[in-house]
């Protein structure tokens with residue numbers, strides 16, 4: 001029999017119950033035992049859903065109040081000393097303090113760093129590692145959850161982040177410590193015994209299977225790390241449980257021999273991201289080993305093609321017999337919970353989708369189909385899937401011949417500006433007549449409660465479009481007036497009409513759909529609702545022109561138009577899987593290109609195309625970077641290159657690593673790039689200097705994430721440092737990022753100081 005299971009399930013609840021409970025607890029409105037009760041209820045419900053769907057094991061250990069990596073850190077006692085943990089059991093509030101710096105009890109301390117989990121939009125808390133660190137079982141939470149599931153009568157499989165991936169995700173640069181002279185791997189010897197104790201304790205609770213997640217195995221691993229895998233799993237093999245080594249988010253590639261050779265009872269591979277590895281793994285897999293095939297897409301929302309999967313997996317079933325297991329490619333944490341609670345989508349579109357709950361059904365059905373023990377329900381599901389997918393393949397809602405034809409007509413010329421940068425710079429200088437060290441902002445101004453309330457009322461139909469638009473115009477007028485008074489050289493309209501920089505465009509483009517309840521956990525209690533790109537993308541009408549035009553009518557200064565770039569729109573959406581991502585990205589680029597042309601025609605002389613997500617699109621394997629960067633850069637250029645020489649193209653990125661992608665950044669050929677730098681003391685500019693980056697740069701001079709008002713002298717000093725690396729004629733003065741999360745009381749004095757700093761710099765140069 002093919003065993004059906006999942007690597008993990010969303011914990012937020014179909015109605016984001018966990019978010020609500022956790023936030024109420026933080027605010028002191030919910031007692032801790034009530035929070036624990038909600039959590040227990042959610043776990044019970046989710047296990048039951050797995051059983052009801054027909055999975056043979058339920059997964060325990062995927063629940064977290066904040067983050068599962070943080071839970072692992074708590075479990076092994078890796079709590080940084082500043083939280084004053086000592087030898088006590090790590091309690092709930094300590095984990096919350098690690099995550100957010102504060103909790104209802106305990107002394108506040110600096111929160112741990114948070115970053116994206118591999119190539120997902122899920123953020124985990126980075127384990128802090130230091131030399132000589134000691135580990136111990138410091139939390140009984142996992143064991144309690146096991147008891148809970150067993151008491152409910154479920155067959156339990158425990159899921160836990162593996163020791164090497166936990167170290168891999170950790171950071172040795174702890175404050176006040178130099179990370180240089182010690183390696184994460186040095187800690188493995190101290191960590192392994194604790195993993196051994198955990199496994200032993202689980203066994204004593206009656207657990208048969210433990211899934212150790214080792215997604216690091218899909219990345220480029222140094223030789224020491226590969227060897228460490230062998231050492232670690234040779235040590236853990238003596239534990240009295242069966243181990244399932246779970247790899248996901250990509251193929252094993254050159255780690256395949258290591259992964260298949262480790263002394264564990266079962267191996268899970270992702271055959272959605274890398275279908276071709278199935279055969280290679282089958283050839284290498286020792287005869288005793290179980291193979292769990294991750295064939296249902298855990299990273300995307302599309303319904304599985306069950307009949308196609310039945311065919312491709314038939315060989316594996318034949319070769320493996322009962323040693324075949326079936327699962328989603330990765331934990332279902334990365335998809336929305338339940339399509340049944342979806343209100344905003346039409347039936348046809350819903351027929352093309354599967355969320356976490358539906359994916360459980362798909363796994364169980366596929367397992368029974370492969371075994372030849374399909375029920376009538378399974379056959380019905382198979383037929384239904386086939387019909388829906390067939391309709392999808394032919395749907396005129398998806399396939400727009402005009403979009404394809406236009407894409408085919410694109411030539412290399414279309415992604416090249418008319419002239420090289422030096423020629424454009426001259427034309428732009430003549431037209432724009434900006435001072436040295438021109439000042440600007442990144443786009444958004446404070447999104448006040450009134451703005452949000454008006455938008456909500458408009459969406460709910462309580463506020464007429466005319467009234468709403470008039471309100472937004474008032475806001476724009478106010479923002480322009482403030483910028484004029486402050487003396488900002490290149491004003492923006494302030495983006496009051498935008499809820500979110502991707503949603504705003506998605507809502508106006510054809511080919512996008514928005515769910516009503518398709519929430520996915522992003523970090524902690526925060527969830528996002530990514531748009532679904534289901535079809536060919538086109539722009540029925542201009543999206544931003546009337547706002548920018550209106551803003552320009554209020555000022556003699558050159559107004560900067562504001563767009564979200566194609567790569568960022570792609571990156572922050574669920575993307576169709578029936579064509580390459582780059583094709584979808586090109587379609588977005590062409591739609592945006594028309595917007596750029598319309599803005600230019602409306603007299604907007606400066607257009608910013610934000611690409612904050614360009615870097616996060618980088619593939620997990622370095623060998624694939626260049627191919628990605630090539631098409632990503634081309635898409636940006638396709639969007640931008642439609643304009644005349646004298647129209648200035650800006651881009652903006654808010655991350656702090658440019659070294660390894662600086663050539664691609666330069667290839668974007670934006671006339672001006674504004675970046676986040678304030679926290680790195682302008683060191684970030686070294687990459688630009690070393691590369692002899694040719695165009696203009698606005699290195700952010702103050703951190704918008706902080707409520708502090710930056711001092712004039714401090715910003716002047718930062719810019720002087722910048723001027724040592726980049727010629728002053730090519731420098732702009734601006735904040736790090738958009739101001740939408742700040743209040744006017746902070747923004748006004750901060751910008752006033754910023755403008756003064758620019759004036760001071762002009763006097764000196």
Ligand code: GLN
Nearest residue numbers: 442443444610612738739
């Ligand atoms: N223009 C956007 C803003 O200012 C840019 C946001 C971002 O970089 N994430 O809000």
Ligand code: ZN
Nearest residue numbers: 653654737738
């Ligand atoms: Zn930004």
